[in-house]
Amino acid sequence: MRTQSAPWRAAAVLASVLLVGGVAACGNSDTGGGGTKDDGKITMGFSQVGAESGWRTANTISIKEAATAAGIELKFDDAQQKQENQIKAIRNYIQQKVDVIAFSPVVESGWDTVLKEAKDAGIPVILTDRSVDSADKSLYKTFLGSDFVKEGRLAGEWLVEQKKTASGPVNIVELQGSTGAAPANDRKKGFAEAIAANPNLKVIASQTGDFTRAGGKQVMEQFLKANPKIDVLFAHNDDMGLGALEAITAAGKVPGKDITIITIDAVKDGMQALADGKFNFIAECSPLLGPQLMDLAKKVKAGQEVPTRIETEETTFTSEQAKEALPNRKY
Numbered sequence: 001m002r003t004q005s006a007p008w009r010a011a012a013v014l015a016s017v018l019l020v021g022g023v024a025a026c027g028n029s030d031t032g033g034g035g036t037k038d039d040g041k042i043t044m045g046f047s048q049v050g051a052e053s054g055w056r057t058a059n060t061i062s063i064k065e066a067a068t069a070a071g072i073e074l075k076f077d078d079a080q081q082k083q084e085n086q087i088k089a090i091r092n093y094i095q096q097k098v099d100v101i102a103f104s105p106v107v108e109s110g111w112d113t114v115l116k117e118a119k120d121a122g123i124p125v126i127l128t129d130r131s132v133d134s135a136d137k138s139l140y141k142t143f144l145g146s147d148f149v150k151e152g153r154l155a156g157e158w159l160v161e162q163k164k165t166a167s168g169p170v171n172i173v174e175l176q177g178s179t180g181a182a183p184a185n186d187r188k189k190g191f192a193e194a195i196a197a198n199p200n201l202k203v204i205a206s207q208t209g210d211f212t213r214a215g216g217k218q219v220m221e222q223f224l225k226a227n228p229k230i231d232v233l234f235a236h237n238d239d240m241g242l243g244a245l246e247a248i249t250a251a252g253k254v255p256g257k258d259i260t261i262i263t264i265d266a267v268k269d270g271m272q273a274l275a276d277g278k279f280n281f282i283a284e285c286s287p288l289l290g291p292q293l294m295d296l297a298k299k300v301k302a303g304q305e306v307p308t309r310i311e312t313e314e315t316t317f318t319s320e321q322a323k324e325a326l327p328n329r330k331y
Contacts, residue, residue, distance in 0.1 A: 042301050043073045044294075045093030047103035049130075050081040052178075052211045053239040054267040058331035059104075059129065059287035066290025072297060081178065081210075083107055087114045094121050100297045104129040107180035115139035124300040128293055130182040137308060141300045144292055144310045146285045148186030154283045154316055155187075155234060155262045156194025159201065162260070162280075163232075166200045170231045173223045174206035175216050175244060177236040183285075184208070187236045187264060204230075209240040216240030220247035235263045238270025238282065245278055256280055266317055268329050274322040282322070284314040287331055 044067065048060055060076075067074035075098060077089040083106045093101050094117055101123055105111060111132045118125050119139055127143040134140075163170050172195070177184030188206070195201040205223050209215030216235060223230060224247060233248075235241035241263035248255045255261055255278045263270055266284040273279045289312065299306050317325065 041071065041073060042100060042297060043075065043096075043098045044100045044102060044297055045075045045077070045089070045096065045098040046101075047077045047079055047086045047089040047093075049104050049106050050078055052081060053213075053237055053265075054269055054331075055237060055239070055265045055285065055287050058267060059289060062288045062290035062331075063128075063293060064290070066294045069291075070294035070298070072294055079106060081106055083110060087111075090114050090118065094118055094123060097121070098123060099301050100124055100126065102126040102128050102293060102297065105132050105182070106178070108133040108182050108185065109180065112136065112139065126293065126296055126300065128289055129287075132182075142296060142306045142308055142310060144289055144296060144312070146183075146312050146314060148183045148285075149190040149193075151183075151264050151283045151285055151314075152187035152190025152192075153194045154190075155264060155281065156191040158281045158283075158316070159232060159234075159260070159262060160195060160198050163198060163201060166198075168200065170198075170201050171227065171229050172201060172203045172232040172234060173220075173227065173230050174203050175209040175219055175233065175235040175240040176206055177208065177211045177240075179208050181211075183264075184211075184236055191234055201232075203234075209235070209243070211237050211239060213239045213243035216243030217246050218243075220244035221250075224248070224251045224253075230259055232260045232262065235261070237285075238263045238265040238267050238273075238279075241279060242269055242273060245273065267331055268326070271317065271322045271326050271329060274317060274319050275326055277319055280319070282317045284316060286312050286314050 051057055079085040086103060086106055090101055101118055112134050115125060125140040127140050129145045131143045176188060204227055207219050209219045233244055241261055245255045248259055253259055261279045262281045263279055264283045264285055266282045270282055274282050296306055
């Protein structure tokens with residue numbers, strides 16, 4: 001059997017070392033580059049608004065579980081409700097050369113620069129849950145989420161029907177979501193458009209509670225002190241409404257009876273309050289966007305055309321409907 005010469009063996013060892021080193025350098029990690037990989041796996045960078053509510057928590061769980069089920073590597077960031085944190089996260093994802101960037105914008109404005117950076121890097125962007133107000137629609141591939149104006153309108157239309165026989169003023173207080181956020185802007189708009197059908201319906205106070213339970217309680221306490229007669233509370237999400245329940249009860253009033261309460265989201269705690277008669281009406285906003293988001297990520301990565309606007313399917317609930325839905329509620 002012929003033996004290899006020493007120079008030949010050395011060259012073979014060197015080639016082997018270089019090959020192994022090359023493979024290691026192309027591997028992906030949380031701190032290294034993503035981008036297109038030989039195994040065809042998709043890496044998604046996702047920036048979440050925060051963890052301000054039960055809805056948001058359910059949304060995060062849906063996204064993480066759906067990514068695992070779809071075989072998509074997820075790089076997740078919690079922006080803690082700060083736009084500067086989201087911009088930083090998106091730039092980190094661009095540097096890491098992920099395949100797709102998705103995020104739920106903290107506010108509507110101020111995204112053009114960083115979205116153009118992603119576009120120039122050839123990384124498609126998907127907006128989820130909330131949109132942006134950019135005039136350049138080419139900066140993102142699609143927006144997956146609810147019609148927030150419609151949600152506000154449904155809440156207002158229900159109230160108009162309930163108060164159609166009112167002969168005098170109906171005083172409404174409004175707990176708004178985070179200032180500048182798309183759901184806050186749009187839900188306010190839709191509600192205002194709907195109640196305009198009845199001139200007796202008047203919003204006498206409107207203030208942000210930042211979508212949090214603590215914020216809802218604090219602002220409702222202020223509303224109750226400043227306004228001796230409150231007939232209706234419209235809260236932009238369940239969590240603020242749940243916080244307001246505490247303030248209403250502490251003020252010696254009966255929620256759902258002395259003050260009609262309308263909210264948006266339909267998370268379990270809100271649905272339980274509705275079933276118990278403490279809330280009166282909820283317009284649903286589903287947080288379970290994960291499976292649709294992963295499907296879109298695969299399509300845009302493959303270069304397929306997708307609709308620029310994809311709306312989630314949602315409904316509304318009265319107390320009796322909440323009782324029926326609660327046993328099978330996923331969030």
